[in-house]
Amino acid sequence: MPGMPGVDAVTQRARELIPPEGVITDVARLRTYECDGLSHYRVVPALVVIPEDAAQLAGVVGACAEHGVPFVARGSGTGLSGGALPHAEGVLVVTSKMRTITAVRPDDQRAVVEPGVINLDVTRAATPHGYYYAPDPSSQQICSIGGNVAENSGGAHCLKYGFTTNHVLGAEFVSPQGDVVQLGGIAPDTPGYDLLGAVVGSEGTLGIVTSATVRLVRLPEEVRTILVGFASTDQAGAAVSAIIAAGIVPAAIEMMDALAIEAAEAAVHCNYPDGAGAVLVIELDGAAVEVAAEYDEVERLCNDNGAFEQRLATDPADRALIWKGRKSAFAAVGRISPDYIVQDGVIPRTALPEVLKAIAELSGTSGVRVANVFHAGDGNLHPLVLFDESKDGEAEAAEEVSGAILDLCIEHGGSITGEHGVGMDKARYMPRMYDEADLDTMQLVRCAFDPDGISNPGKVFPTPRLCGEVPGRHKGAHPLQEAGLAEVF
């Protein structure tokens, strides 16, 4: 690319390190990488590299560091916050060729995988040994472990089993200087700071993970998946509260409202109850006798709260179909609306009825339709705000409703993102959730790892911190500051 000597130098280095098909400069090809799963943010990267191993990847990152070229990591490109949005003058480092499952160690309850390995493939590799990988984002059939680590991905079963951060125990990590560093390991509690805890969920702003050691969880003796139909989300929400209050922690409790059900039905014919205003997908797992006891109680609690239909999955295919309806819901909304925004906010579970009512009011007054899909057990909402780009003003109205929903979440003491990440999309909302000191303190971590700010710049934080600016030791304005692009806290 003309006028980007740094990129040229990195390109040359990449060609020395990586086979030709893994170094992409053709503009038509580059453009296919211009967005991730959040396609309304688009930036054509200056260079795409697809390394085959950690050494190649570290070499490219090292070259980026040497020439001050920004880099952005990307796995399968399914992220929903624009976290893998490329940099126009930077390198997109794609891990989709690094997909070796290095080791499956059932005796140690661990697997070691490269970052491009697909989430579901870890479970597929572990299942013959009686194990699985618990975090299950809805995109688990395609999302990569590297992306999961960057985003601290969740999923339906995180209610009981926790998120990616609870299941990644070690990582080989390439720092923004291009150094390969080992964080954590196969054994727990590595001495020193829990840097891995900071890296997981840092959205690629601290470096790139080139290998992850993940926990494998024993397959449960029994799994029961129940599909429950309610007349309203209020009833369904009350049932969720009753189940939690009874001291039951299901593997998952998912809720979908009527509009979301309609979309899922259209897409995958999942055979959800007719006329339901809301459905719950409840999964219980564990030892057989315990699951049976919990099932009886859940069934009773659902009935007490107005369930009009309860269906227990009879076989794995039935169970898969119930889950398919839920897990396809986002993309399925494409069947009932030309465009939509997938929102991701969190509220305390007890605020659910109140917040749902407020969302309905927002929808009513604005005329913007909102379909609701959520992880009801942990208060993680995924309102899908529907609109038609081709109609004047609809996109703006949808954007406004979407933002107002986040405000609702913050008002109720929740979070602006439960699992999709801040990325490009929500950086501007960060100051609503955290004050300047909070954000400044978080960026101390960034400054430790990436003082030059070349690892996925522009994401997560609305304003980059200028590293090395210790209070009382100012040495004059930083160029970024002079240009009005950054400010010192």
Added chain:
Amino acid sequence: MEEAHPTSTAEVAEVLGDATSRGLTVVARGRGTKQGWGMPPTSADLVVDLSGLARVLDHQAGDLIVDTQAGALLSDVQDVVGTERQRLVLEETVPGTTVGGALATNTSGPQRMFFGTARDLLIGVTVVRADGVVAKAGGRVVKNVAGYDLGKLVIGSYGTLAVITEAVFRLHPLPDVERWVVTPVDGPGRAHELAQAVVHSQAVPWAVEVDLPASGPGTLGVLLGGKAEGVADRAETVRRLLGDAAEVTDTTPPGWAAYPAGPVLLKLTFALSGLRDVLTAAREAGVHVRGSAGAGVVHAAADDAGALDALRAVCARHGGSVVVVDAPDDVKQAVDVWGPVPALDLMRRVKDQFDPEHRLAPGRFVGGI
């Protein structure tokens, strides 16, 4: 040495701000139950006593969370949440500990096998930086990926990054019943085999604990909790796995969730398949070992640090480490307390950012941090 006794986050900020302007080194203290852990700080001009931040601020039973000041006793937190039949699954392995103390030293007990450790339970944290700036991360909801997880960085940081003043945890329901299945074991081999059998069973053990004295037989204990019918059935499954000598009991076995006692306390970690080798090495070294065979984290009590190198070698072979948690000062000065630490350079950079003047517990942590 000065002492400060703040009662709120704001007061802690004031104290640390003042210390900054005066250039004082600072050590935070809860109830002082683990004050001797880690290396002795090279300097401590000011002790910030957090026992005045002892309130459990808010328990939201419906949301299964609790918000507490860092100086609150762990037992007080349990009392408050217990009224709603809930609990914080952070076991009190050191009696009388505060919440902040447990976080700063990352203590853990038997149930870490199923419920994880502080890093898996802490959902929000408020800290005061060395320069007196108050910062928080996370929040009051379990699911939250907004911003960096500072909570994880301060857990186990021994007060070298910031002073923890407030913490929000996720809670779990109190089980209706708890049962232990306990069997004697004659040595490392048997302990390993039985532990593996239970760990890989589908009985959902909440804890698999091994307790092996320096010589003679030890025990393997398995904890199961939950609904009565389920627990009875799971306990029976485990009893069959453990063999004829196993007994099911509803009383806590002796020594459960307590570190073994001795002048020198070591923390050993290893991949699960390394249990036999680790226990064998401990036996050869004549140290008493107790801890989680299900998580690969055990503590050893010894008279001195003579076995350190041998234990380090075997734990390292199984991907783990050995840390001298507590020992008389002369012992600590004579050995490498923390052992080899990967990524030390990055850790130093983190320390430099948070505490550029190295005034928080200097020298207490890894690599002289």
Added chain:
Amino acid sequence: MTDLGETGAIVDFGAPVEGGAFDEHRPPDAALVGDCVHCGFCLPTCPTYILWGEEMDSPRGRIYLMKEGLEGAPMTDAMVSHWDACLGCMACVTACPSGVQYDTLIEQTRAQVERHHDRSAGDRALRGLIFALFPHPKRLRLLRGPLRLLQRTGLDRAMRRTGLLDRMAPQLAAMERLAPRLGRPEPLPELIPATGERRATIGLLTGCVQSAFFPGVNSATARVLRAEGCDVVVPPAQGCCGALSVHNGREAEAQGFARRLVDSFEDRGVEWIVVNAAGCGSTMKEYAELLADEPAYADRARAFADRVRDVSEILDELGPVAPRHPLEMTIAYHDACHLAHAQGVRAEPRRLLEAIPGLELREIAEGEICCGSAGIYNVLNPEPARELGDRKAANIVATGAQLLVTANPGCLMQVASAIDRSGHPMGMAHTVEVLDASITGRPAATLMP
């Protein structure tokens, strides 16, 4: 805030932008392109993404390239290479939660590529030869015979020059080894009356590859239909269905084949037109779209397409009347892409096979992934096809089944050579051949190599 370049919503584009890759005659439909929400669920089902892990060689990436073309990007060699690399297996269509019609999009794109892209001389020659050969059963049949017959036709020199024979020879040899030997099949008469009470009148497509390489499949189809109470009509004038042409962007050629086929089955009094080759069936079901712009044919093509059924669909729908004899064997059923993904026919063949007493059906891991045959893909792109074939063969062998059953001649040829390479030879048969053996009471051994 650092400059991140252009951001904004995807623009709504109508007709292709001037100077872009496409002309105005059926460009890839912008509205269909717009249906893609970029979720990536198609990626793990795409054979080339599985092989190479590159966005451009995934359905999502190929759609993105179409979008670029519509927005004004010129048709470059790079772009075309990624569309060419698509097997057209349509696994992505099945996987897509948003209902993106990738099948339509790639066909539209390929027709544009054939019009606007200058292929290399070698590539043109190979493609020309393929289309001089495949849609013509009589020429194809020569490939089965001794080489001297081939030489007499003059085709041989051309084939050697393009390397076609080298590419096909291992497949032909493997097929000869593994396909069931049913003796020399007789040409089918024009009418085969039903056994017992007549339940339906059916027109049978005999196909090109099927009739040349697997005439036994056609005979078996006719016998099974007859036994199940169908009059079977076999119009002698029928030719190629045009599937290979459609799939490779040769639109006008395809339309010619389609018109001829519509003509040949018209006024024959058939209620259904039954196909035993998945690729042919899926194309014939879409004749309405193919001939939509031809006033003389549009309505007739729609009526024709509505009557097209895969043989397993019709047998499943009619239900059995002919008694089944036991076949004590284990089989692995391979979903042909153009049956499972393009036509949604998955349950019917399984139900028919499982209804045979003594027969045990085993599922193949990664069943939704293409075997690499994909029409003539394995001839045009031998390397990826071979890799996919080996992957498929390994999964098939892992089932431990004695016989592989599938419903497409292309798959049979492709998998036969891959299985042969794997060193674990096993029997191969079409679904109807297994049904035929059961109905006629032949032993399982007759299906084995």
